[in-house]
Amino acid sequence: MNGIPFVKMHGLGNDFVVFDGRRDPAVLDLDNATAARIADRKTGVGCDQLIVIEPARDDLADAFMRIRNNDGGEVEACGNATRCVASIVMGELGRNDAIIETVVGLLDANGLADGQVTVDMGQVRLDWRDIPLSEAVDTNHIPLSLGPLSDAVGVNVGNPHAVFFVDDAEAVDIEKFGPILEHHEMFPERANIEVCSIIGENQIRMRVWERGVGVTRACGTGACAVGIAAARRGLTGRKTDVILDGGKLTIEWLPDDHVLMTGPVATSFQGFLHSSLLGAH
Numbered sequence: 239m240n241g242i243p244f245v246k247m248h249g250l251g252n253d254f255v256v257f258d259g260r261r262d263p264a265v266l267d268l269d270n271a272t273a274a275r276i277a278d279r280k281t282g283v284g285c286d287q288l289i290v291i292e293p294a295r296d297d298l299a300d301a302f303m304r305i306r307n308n309d310g311g312e313v314e315a316c317g318n319a320t321r322c323v324a325s326i327v328m329g330e331l332g333r334n335d336a337i338i339e340t341v342v343g344l345l346d347a348n349g350l351a352d353g354q355v356t357v358d359m360g361q362v363r364l365d366w367r368d369i370p371l372s373e374a375v376d377t378n379h380i381p382l383s384l385g386p387l388s389d390a391v392g393v394n395v396g397n398p399h400a401v402f403f404v405d406d407a408e409a410v411d412i413e414k415f416g417p418i419l420e421h422h423e424m425f426p427e428r429a430n431i432e433v434c435s436i437i438g439e440n441q442i443r444m445r446v447w448e449r450g451v452g453v454t455r456a457c458g459t460g461a462c463a464v465g466i467a468a469a470r471r472g473l474t475g476r477k478t479d480v481i482l483d484g485g486k487l488t489i490e491w492l493p494d495d496h497v498l499m500t501g502p503v504a505t506s507f508q509g510f511l512h513s514s515l516l517g518a519h
């Protein structure tokens with residue numbers, strides 16, 4: 239078969255094209271335009287994020303994971319893809335644990351008996367400079383309003399998130415407000431936008447507009463941000479179930495400020511990338 243092999247995976251419908259750069263060096267150092275062409279659902283393979291597994295840089299890590307959004311831009315974190323990559327690496331190692339390296343650090347992953355994967359997404363950052371925000375404001379009450387959305391909580395889980403609580407998350411036109419908020423001047427690196435409602439004890443319904451993608455069926459780092467935001471506001475405890483369009487993630491904000499995310503991993507199919515999609519590479 240011609241072309242570069244990839245596997246199409248997803249976490250709760252948040253879908254990925256996963257390449258193995260350890261075996262196929264042609265996928266290392268993709269430029270943004272090439273990544274966007276591959277991720278495009280009309281002209282390419284189609285995915286929310288394009289993932290390249292690379293050799294680990296750190297001796298402690300089992301593999302490095304590079305993450306690009308659907309628009310081709312490289313980003314720091316992707317919770318759902320980390321579970322998928324961890325499941326590949328754990329399979330290779332014949333172990334139930336793996337350390338996945340990203341541009342923001344080392345993430346510990348553990349496979350559970352029921353097939354789900356837990357990832358320690360690292361230390362959460364809550365200072366305005368770290369979200370980052372463009373002004374020194376209380377990140378538990380960011381003064382920002384648009385339509386039915388106001389008073390956001392800022393959380394950085396490796397990547398920037400703004401969480402809005404509303405009475406009914408289903409009623410919000412996220413396609414309308416998401417892109418405006420993603421590009422709001424308050425967020426110098428743009429932001430992922432979560433809209434959520436408390437629907438029971440330690441149960442949160444969440445919808446997401448992802449930076450560099452749009453509406454997705456799930457966002458792992460977004461669910462972490464929502465769990466942390468709800469606990470910061472005193473709306474839930476530190477362990478919550480977050481219900482996304484694609485299903486449930488369990489989030490636990492630990493006393494040392496690390497955040498654990500637990501959820502499923504799925505493989506859709508294996509394919510080969512047509513060389514024309516790699517352009518100059």
Ligand SMILES: N[C@@H](CCC[C@H](N)C(=O)O)C(=O)O
Nearest residue numbers: 316317318397449457458459
């Ligand atoms: N789908 C992801 C997040 C991917 C990156 C995000 N769109 C960003 O730009 O920061 C997840 O599961 O966390």
